[in-house]
Amino acid sequence: MPLSYEEIKRILRKIEFDKTEPKLLTELVNKAIEIGDKEIRRINKMRQKSERLFNFLRDKDILIMLKPNVVLMDFLRKVAVGAVDGSFQVLSGSGGQWFAFFGVSMILAKNGFTVNPEVNVDGIIETIKCVDEAEAKRISSEIMMWSETKALRRLCEKMIGHNESYILIDGPIVDPPLLKDPSYINFRTSTIKFCINNNISVIGFVKRIIRNEFIKFLQLNFGEQLDLASFSSDIDLLSGILHQALSQFGYPVYTKPIHLLDFLEKSDPTYEIYSLYENNGIKIYHSYYKPTLRSKIYRIELASISTLTDNELKEVFDRILSLIRYIWTLPGMNEPLPIILAHEKCNIRQGAAEKLYYEVITRSLTEEEAYLWL
Known part of the structure; x- marks a missing residue:
């Protein structure tokens, strides 16, 4: 039976460990034991602090249980759901020529829940002329974001005609690189407004949480009552709190949805880009969501053209998260099926891009020409 990717990674880690100088390993192991002891003490302190914070946030109605509602679930099982995602890989040619490989996927369940939704995938190869890999990746990222937004528009056009529908984006609504190109922002916000005006909600499903907006929200509203200095990020703060909430509530839990611009300072790096979206008519609300004790924490984002109380x-996040958790998240999983499919179907792995480059693109060259490219 073939080894899984994780098993191969474990074997590689062991090989690299065994190849390291024994004396160096001995020193590092001793240091690691010391650090481990310190981490245990630090984690115990954090756990105690998380318990106090959990009690405070529960009493302030910042933590919300997601209980199943049979009537709502029967309705949501029939609504149309779609998902979009994109990925890319960049490889170097010669003479400043780079090759970018793109995959964009669209998943559509037009008639409601199914384990076999419609899948559409676009593959693109672009040549890029630039000096270094960082620039090539920046340009490729922008191309991918344009392609993803075009896919969002095409998917929306297929879903028009339903009273209530949802499109899940694998990632944030405001793109990670924070692209500030006015033409792109205008195109993306007009696409999102097109969706909303056709009764299609656009939802961001964010798997990697790297910022600290929730900490800033708490500092603004409860700064004098809470000591948050020891928490460096939202994931650092919420890991213990949401685990405690799930243990006590017995249901999935999410945080009170917030509007980012209500508490961000203008000096914050993300303030400008969110302001640009808002100036184009799109408000972003988000909440942190943990479905099970062993799951990651996810950020769920909602794009809106109006101010919501x-x-x-x-009410809106109850519907969104009931759809995600109780309809589209299969047993044993923590992420909704459309997001999983969108990610897997568009994912261009490094090895696949290299095979296309070395065995297809360069095959048409003479031996002398190919030598210059390798």
């Missing part, structure tokens, strides 16, 4: 936000 706290009660409206709770």
Whole structure:
């Protein structure tokens, strides 16, 4: 039976460990034991602090249980759902020529829940002329974002005609590189507004949480009552709190949805880009969501063309998260099926890009020409 990717990685780690100088390993192992002891003490302190914070946030209604609602679930099982995602790989040619390989996927379940939704995939290869890999990757990232937004528009056009539909984006609604090109922002926001005006909600499903907006939200609203200095990021803060919440509630849990620009300072790096989206008519609300004790924490984002009250936000996020958790997340999984499929179907792995480059692109060259490219 073939080894899994994780098993291969474990074998490689062991090989690299065994190849390291024994004396160096001895020193590092001793240091690692010391650091491990310190980490245990630090984690115990963090756990105690997380318990106090959990009690405080629970009492302030910042933590919300996601209980199943049978009537709502029966309705959501029939609504149209789609998902989009994109990926790319960049390889170097010669003379400043780079080759970018793109994959963009669209998943569509037009008639509601199914384990076999419609899958569409686009593959693109672009040549890029630039000096270094960083620039090639920046340009490729922008191309991918344009392609993803075009896919969002095409998917929306296929879903028009339903009273209530949802498109899940694998990632944030405001793109990770924070592209500030006015033409791109105008195109993306107009696409999102086109979706919303056709009763299609655009939802961001964010798997990697790297910022600290929730900490800033708590500091603004409860700064004098909370000591958050020891937490460096939202994931650092919420890991213990949401685990405690799940243990006590017995249901998936999410945080009170918030509007980012209500508490970000203008000096914050993300303030400008979110302001640009808002100036183009798109507000972003988000919440942190943990479905099971062993799962990651996800950020769920909602694009809106109107200002929503706290009660409206709770109602909307209850629907979104019930759709994600109770309809589209299969047993044993923590992420909804459309997101999993969108990611897997568009994913261009490094090895696949290299095979295309070395065995297809360069095959048409003479031996002398190919030598210059390798």
